Amino acid sequence: MSATTARSRPIQMPFLEGPRVLDPDEPAAGEITRYQVTKYYRDLVAASPYRDQLKHIVEPSLQELASPGELDTSGEADNTVVTGLQHKYAETGLLLVTDRCTSYCRYCFRKRIVGKDSDEVAPDYAAVAAYISRHPEMTNVLMSGGDPFVLSTRKLNAILDHLLPIPHLTSLRFGSKTTAFFPQRFHDTELPGLFARILEAGKTPIIVSHFDHVGEITEEAATSVRMMRDLGVQYLNQCVLLGRVNDDPQTLAATIARLHEIGSRPYYVFQGRPVRGASHFQVPIRRGLEIVRGASQQLSGIQKTFRFIMSHYTGKIEILDIADGRLYLRYHQSPRPTEIGHIFSRPYVEGACWLDDMPQDRPEPSDDRTLVRTP
Numbered sequence: 001m002s003a004t005t006a007r008s009r010p011i012q013m014p015f016l017e018g019p020r021v022l023d024p025d026e027p028a029a030g031e032i033t034r035y036q037v038t039k040y041y042r043d044l045v046a047a048s049p050y051r052d053q054l055k056h057i058v059e060p061s062l063q064e065l066a067s068p069g070e071l072d073t074s075g076e077a078d079n080t081v082v083t084g085l086q087h088k089y090a091e092t093g094l095l096l097v098t099d100r101c102t103s104y105c106r107y108c109f110r111k112r113i114v115g116k117d118s119d120e121v122a123p124d125y126a127a128v129a130a131y132i133s134r135h136p137e138m139t140n141v142l143m144s145g146g147d148p149f150v151l152s153t154r155k156l157n158a159i160l161d162h163l164l165p166i167p168h169l170t171s172l173r174f175g176s177k178t179t180a181f182f183p184q185r186f187h188d189t190e191l192p193g194l195f196a197r198i199l200e201a202g203k204t205p206i207i208v209s210h211f212d213h214v215g216e217i218t219e220e221a222a223t224s225v226r227m228m229r230d231l232g233v234q235y236l237n238q239c240v241l242l243g244r245v246n247d248d249p250q251t252l253a254a255t256i257a258r259l260h261e262i263g264s265r266p267y268y269v270f271q272g273r274p275v276r277g278a279s280h281f282q283v284p285i286r287r288g289l290e291i292v293r294g295a296s297q298q299l300s301g302i303q304k305t306f307r308f309i310m311s312h313y314t315g316k317i318e319i320l321d322i323a324d325g326r327l328y329l330r331y332h333q334s335p336r337p338t339e340i341g342h343i344f345s346r347p348y349v350e351g352a353c354w355l356d357d358m359p360q361d362r363p364e365p366s367d368d369r370t371l372v373r374t375p
């Protein structure tokens with residue numbers, strides 16, 4: 001079917017505000033993320049005491065048609081070195097292995113890819129492996145997308161065929177929200193063999209789970225984490241600070257505490273990105289700091305293993321504090337290693353949700369854009 005034919009078909013969507021048929025000529029209609037939610041997650045939301053919060057994760061809103069922003073907020077195109085492989089930070093390769101997910105999050109920062117037939121997914125893993133082999137500084141690969149666990153275990157094994165022989169890779173990560181959307185995936189009897197291969201190759205398998213709300217961490221989800229941990233898989237969790245979902249200290253603290261309990265170490269709490277069609281989820285940075293600080297005040301030291309991070313075009317920036325009208329930040333990760341650890345500040349503009357919402361009035365570590373990368 002031609003793109004024109006697909007585009008001219010009316011799009012029916014069950015928006016939170018009520019069902020609506022999108023006019024295919026509306027510019028936003030062509031960009032709106034596919035609506036798909038697993039039965040497991042739909043049932044979970046319907047029965048949850050947190051229904052009003054969880055529904056915003058997967059149910060579309062008409063606000064998506066009007067939210068301003070960009071489709072590539074962290075420079076993924078600029079950091080792509082081989083189709084499907086990004087090399088922004090020296091030690092880490094980011095590999096797009098699929099454009100599909102079990103369910104689609106309305107706030108996804110890869111709206112440009114997910115649920116579509118994207119040409120950004122790696123088509124040639126031999127070429128990917130050849131690049132990584134030439135870069136001994138790369139010690140780990142994060143498989144992402146989309147969600148790697150929508151792929152069959154056979155397909156994941158085929159990707160590993162290319163990655164496991166590379167001696168300088170010490171860990172392989174899978175970024176996945178499947179633990180929240182479809183934990184039954186981890187009952188696949190072929191998965192123990194997949195993780196055993198990684199361990200036998202001397203590498204550490206890591207699943208970066210993506211629970212945003214304590215209501216997503218069901219017994220089924222906890223069981224799947226326990227099963228994978230018993231196989232030697234390490235777990236980290238990243239979540240996004242989301243308006244109307246988890247933007248209060250109690251919810252964030254309960255989520256972090258529950259993650260600690262099930263053994264998925266809280267890792268990043270991300271500031272929402274100014275993504276076109278999803279920027280209505282952003283929480284102003286001042287409020288974000290209040291939430292993160294308020295949550296931290298309810299947690300023990302061993303639970304507070306996360307950082308509040310803005311994943312910006314220039315690097316991963318830890319959001320520290322607002323003092324004397326200035327927002328203080330620190331490079332946590334950067335393509336230019338000399339920036340890492342440096343604190344800098346900008347005059348805080350009330351309501352600002354992103355670094356670029358505030359003027360730069362002083363030299364900053366990232367002003368030196370010199371980056372030497374061998375091909």
Ligand code: SF4
Nearest residue numbers: 101104105108146177
């Ligand atoms: S599961 Fe991940 S990649 Fe897929 S829509 Fe959600 S946030 Fe985006």
